[in-house]
Amino acid sequence: MKSFLLLVLAALGCRAKTVTYDFNVTWVTANPDGLAERKVVGINGQWPLPLIEVDKGDQLVVNMHNGLGDRPCSIHWHGMFQNNTNYMDGASMVTQCPVPPGSSMTYNFTVNQNGTYWYHCHTDYCYPDGYRQALIVHDEHAPFKFDEEFTITMSDWYHEMVEDLSTDFMSVYNPTGAEPIPSAFLFNDTMNSSIPVEPNKTYLLRLVNIGAFVAQYFYIEGHTFKIVEIDGVYTEPTEADTLYIAVAQRYAILLTTKNQTDVNYAIVTVADSTLLDGIPEDLQLNNTNWLEYNKDAAHPQATINVTDSTELVPFDDITLVPTDKMELLPEPDMEINVTVIMNNLNTGFSYAFLNNISYTKPKVPSLYTAMSSGDLVANSEIYGEFTHPMILNHNDVVQIVVNNADGGSHPFHLHGHNFQVINRAPPYGPHFNDFLNGDPVPYDPSNHTAFPKFPARRDTFVLPPQGYVVLRFVADNPGVWIFHCHIDWHLASGLAMILIEAPQQMQERMQIPQDHLDVCQAAGVSSKGNAAADTTNFLDLKGQDAQPGWIPDGFTPRGIVALVFSILSAIIGIVSIVIYGMADVKPLMMFCLERGLHLN
Numbered sequence: 324m325k326s327f328l329l330l331v332l333a334a335l336g337c338r339a340k341t342v343t344y345d346f347n348v349t350w351v352t353a354n355p356d357g358l359a360e361r362k363v364v365g366i367n368g369q370w371p372l373p374l375i376e377v378d379k380g381d382q383l384v385v386n387m388h389n390g391l392g393d394r395p396c397s398i399h400w401h402g403m404f405q406n407n408t409n410y411m412d413g414a415s416m417v418t419q420c421p422v423p424p425g426s427s428m429t430y431n432f433t434v435n436q437n438g439t440y441w442y443h444c445h446t447d448y449c450y451p452d453g454y455r456q457a458l459i460v461h462d463e464h465a466p467f468k469f470d471e472e473f474t475i476t477m478s479d480w481y482h483e484m485v486e487d488l489s490t491d492f493m494s495v496y497n498p499t500g501a502e503p504i505p506s507a508f509l510f511n512d513t514m515n516s517s518i519p520v521e522p523n524k525t526y527l528l529r530l531v532n533i534g535a536f537v538a539q540y541f542y543i544e545g546h547t548f549k550i551v552e553i554d555g556v557y558t559e560p561t562e563a564d565t566l567y568i569a570v571a572q573r574y575a576i577l578l579t580t581k582n583q584t585d586v587n588y589a590i591v592t593v594a595d596s597t598l599l600d601g602i603p604e605d606l607q608l609n610n611t612n613w614l615e616y617n618k619d620a621a622h623p624q625a626t627i628n629v630t631d632s633t634e635l636v637p638f639d640d641i642t643l644v645p646t647d648k649m650e651l652l653p654e655p656d657m658e659i660n661v662t663v664i665m666n667n668l669n670t671g672f673s674y675a676f677l678n679n680i681s682y683t684k685p686k687v688p689s690l691y692t693a694m695s696s697g698d699l700v701a702n703s704e705i706y707g708e709f710t711h712p713m714i715l716n717h718n719d720v721v722q723i724v725v726n727n728a729d730g731g732s733h734p735f736h737l738h739g740h741n742f743q744v745i746n747r748a749p750p751y752g753p754h755f756n757d758f759l760n761g762d763p764v765p766y767d768p769s770n771h772t773a774f775p776k777f778p779a780r781r782d783t784f785v786l787p788p789q790g791y792v793v794l795r796f797v798a799d800n801p802g803v804w805i806f807h808c809h810i811d812w813h814l815a816s817g818l819a820m821i822l823i824e825a826p827q828q829m830q831e832r833m834q835i836p837q838d839h840l841d842v843c844q845a846a847g848v849s850s851k852g853n854a855a856a857d858t859t860n861f862l863d864l865k866g867q868d869a870q871p872g873w874i875p876d877g878f879t880p881r882g883i884v885a886l887v888f889s890i891l892s893a894i895i896g897i898v899s900i901v902i903y904g905m906a907d908v909k910p911l912m913m914f915c916l917e918r919g920l921h922l923n
């Protein structure tokens with residue numbers, strides 16, 4: 324299954340090898356929380372999925388066969404820059420066509436980065452069904468020492484298939500866009516596990532939140548640790564006791580064990596319950612696993628001294644200093660200023676927007692539009708307005724200001740880069756939810772705290788409720804990169820935009836591999852043309868897929884939501900049922916919504 328081919332780079336005297344995996348993606352069953360056996364996406368008949376491990380400099384080749392039979396898929400290599408290999412990024416309808424059942428695609432790229440990454444399906448909603456796992460890049464020149472290392476994933480887990488959850492999520496019966504509530508929270512794809520350790524040793528723990536929705540707090544009773552890496556960026560070792568790990572984020576920490584073998588300690592994960600619209604009674608928000616010094620000693624449950632996750636005070640990642648001391652980038656050549664909004668469109672469903680655009684897939688993957696557009700490549704119109712394209716000039720310093728007009732926090736991820744995080748308000752800690760008490764507070768360039776001299780860099784960063792973040796990076800990686808909220812429900816409801824970075828260089832430097840083009844043919848998706856798949860006139864967008872229309876004037880979307888919601892809450896109040904599982908009130912809600920839409 325896994326073969327190694329050694330290439331000797333005589334000139335440099337160093338070795339880089341090719342690491343090859345053959346992935347046959349099929350359905351299997353699993354029961355990781357012991358509560359419900361369900362169908363999950365397996366690889367070569369296995370779940371949990373194989374952990375991918377490479378050394379820095381290696382060529383990673385993954386031959387993926389879609390054996391699911393009933394749906395398309397792809398793989399995104401989260402955090403990998405794909406420098407000159409944008410077409411290997413795995414985002415369906417951005418950099419490739421979805422791989423249909425029975426087809427195969429080879430991902431092949433050089434890994435010139437360090438640290439902790441992960442891979443996951445990036446075609447519609449496909450990773451919450453289990454299609455996700457860690458990807459580790461070992462680096463013999465890492466600037467810290469340890470005796471042994473462990474990789475630990477954490478994730479939310481649903482008992483239902485995404486296809487069922489998503490039809491309830493994007494529906495008239497869910498006008499507020501309440502995200503499906505997970506059934507459980509997993510620790511390395513299981514629960515109640517023990518990690519055996521020896522006394523007086525230093526361990527490198529690689530922590531990855533591979534969930535679809537919920538961030539988790541992490542701490543180990545009786546221990547502190549040192550953060551040494553975030554999202555593949557080494558940091559000056561920094562002492563911490565509690566982390567807040569949003570979906571898609573990674574932390575590597577050094578943990579020195581105690582000089583004893585009498586007691587085992589609880590490793591505690593606590594789900595961020597502020598993200599949940601309702602908490603079913605049987606949902607276990609916090610979980611205990613163990614740092615096991617002695618397998619014969621007791622394995623006590625954690626003593627949790629707080630009643631709500633928001634009382635935990637996590638380390639603020641914006642204060643971390645990268646080991647490479649990359650300085651604050653200069654004033655931007657290009658600024659993108661977007662605001663997160665949740666609203667309803669005339670389908671009655673709830674959508675997510677950056678400014679007034681809810682990302683809607685084009686008919687041709689945007690990279691393929693770029694590659695087939697000739698001289699029009701730098702004209703944003705050809706990508707269609709509903710992909711929310713932004714053209715970035717090669718090597719420009721780009722600043723993205725993300726304001727949050729929504730009351731939830733959002734982990735934003737940029738493909739192809741990590742970014743400097745130069746401002747965030749409110750900060751992690753006791754004041755994180757403060758802006759919820761008033762109107763949203765947008766970033767004000769004339770009134771902000773000082774930017775750090777050596778800003779933290781990572782590829783996924785949390786936007787606070789009703790607050791803002793300011794990010795900077797250099798457009799030095801030609802390609803089409805999607806910038807999106809990593810809560811999979813929000814990506815599906817449109818919280819995304821695409822950056823068309825260095826379009827001319829993209830055309831000059833890249834060539835789409837034939838097997839990727841063959842996938843389009845098998846999928847019946849055009850690999851040429853503008854967002855409307857027009858190959859003759861790239862400026863004619865007739866027939867492009869558009870977001871649904873706005874709700875007519877005179878009845879505001881908020882009004883509909885308020886109406887539906889107040890009736891709903893009244894019903895819920897009366898019969899005192901939990902919001903979760905609204906099936907019984909569907910007919911009434913339908914009635915309300917129709918009335919609401921026809922009132923004027």
Ligand SMILES: *[C@@H]1O[C@H](CO)[C@@H](O)[C@H](O)[C@H]1NC(C)=O
Nearest residue numbers: 346347348349367368388390
């Ligand atoms: C993938 O696995 C399925 C189920 O085991 C098998 O039927 C199929 O032949 C395999 N396909 C490939 C390409 O290995």
Ligand SMILES: *[C@@H]1O[C@H](CO)[C@@H](O)[C@H](O)[C@H]1NC(C)=O
Nearest residue numbers: 354355356357358513514515
């Ligand atoms: C984990 O432990 C809890 C409490 O002892 C138990 O209820 C649950 O079934 C266990 N889950 C698994 C997957 O072992």
Ligand SMILES: *[C@@H]1O[C@H](CO)[C@@H](O)[C@H](O)[C@H]1NC(C)=O
Nearest residue numbers: 382383384429430431432433
């Ligand atoms: C992977 O890419 C490298 C570099 O372009 C190339 O030399 C190699 O043949 C490719 N391998 C496969 C299996 O496609």
Ligand SMILES: *[C@@H]1O[C@H](CO)[C@@H](O)[C@H](O)[C@H]1NC(C)=O
Nearest residue numbers: 371374473474475476511518
């Ligand atoms: C977590 O799971 C992965 C994949 O199954 C495994 O390789 C790894 O060793 C596990 N980590 C621990 C600490 O057991």
Ligand SMILES: *[C@@H]1O[C@H](CO)[C@@H](O)[C@H](O)[C@H]1NC(C)=O
Nearest residue numbers: 470522523524525581582583
């Ligand atoms: C702990 O480890 C250090 C270095 O590995 C060693 O010098 C020391 O003697 C050890 N202490 C105990 C109590 O084992």
Ligand SMILES: *[C@@H]1O[C@H](CO)[C@@H](O)[C@H](O)[C@H]1NC(C)=O
Nearest residue numbers: 437462464465555556557647
């Ligand atoms: C990656 O590791 C090398 C040392 O192997 C280091 O020089 C470089 O700064 C690291 N990159 C990042 C982003 O931390």
Ligand SMILES: *[C@@H]1O[C@H](CO)[C@@H](O)[C@H](O)[C@H]1NC(C)=O
Nearest residue numbers: 522523524579580581582583
């Ligand atoms: C373990 O013992 C060594 C040597 O006595 C000491 O240097 C070290 O700090 C101790 N470690 C802990 C975690 O107490």
Ligand SMILES: *[C@@H]1O[C@H](CO)[C@@H](O)[C@H](O)[C@H]1NC(C)=O
Nearest residue numbers: 606607608609629630631632
């Ligand atoms: C921990 O879990 C218990 C049982 O699910 C719950 O009652 C409690 O509120 C949780 N505590 C936190 C801080 O989430």
Ligand SMILES: *[C@@H]1O[C@H](CO)[C@@H](O)[C@H](O)[C@H]1NC(C)=O
Nearest residue numbers: 542543544545626627628629
């Ligand atoms: C919780 O309280 C207990 C008892 O006071 C204490 O031993 C423990 O360290 C506390 N846990 C945390 C995480 O503060």
Ligand SMILES: *[C@@H]1O[C@H](CO)[C@@H](O)[C@H](O)[C@H]1NC(C)=O
Nearest residue numbers: 660661662724726765766768
């Ligand atoms: C960004 O847009 C928001 C909302 O339109 C506005 O309030 C803010 O002033 C703008 N900021 C900048 C830096 O342009």
Ligand SMILES: *[C@@H]1O[C@H](CO)[C@@H](O)[C@H](O)[C@H]1NC(C)=O
Nearest residue numbers: 748749764767769770771772
């Ligand atoms: C500047 O920002 C601070 C912190 O957000 C805020 O309290 C203050 O009111 C702002 N001042 C002005 C003049 O807007």
Ligand SMILES: *[C@@H]1O[C@H](CO)[C@@H](O)[C@H](O)[C@H]1NC(C)=O
Nearest residue numbers: 404406407739740741799800
């Ligand atoms: C991509 O590679 C070029 C050199 O070919 C380098 O200048 C640039 O910094 C790289 N960008 C990223 C994001 O790795």
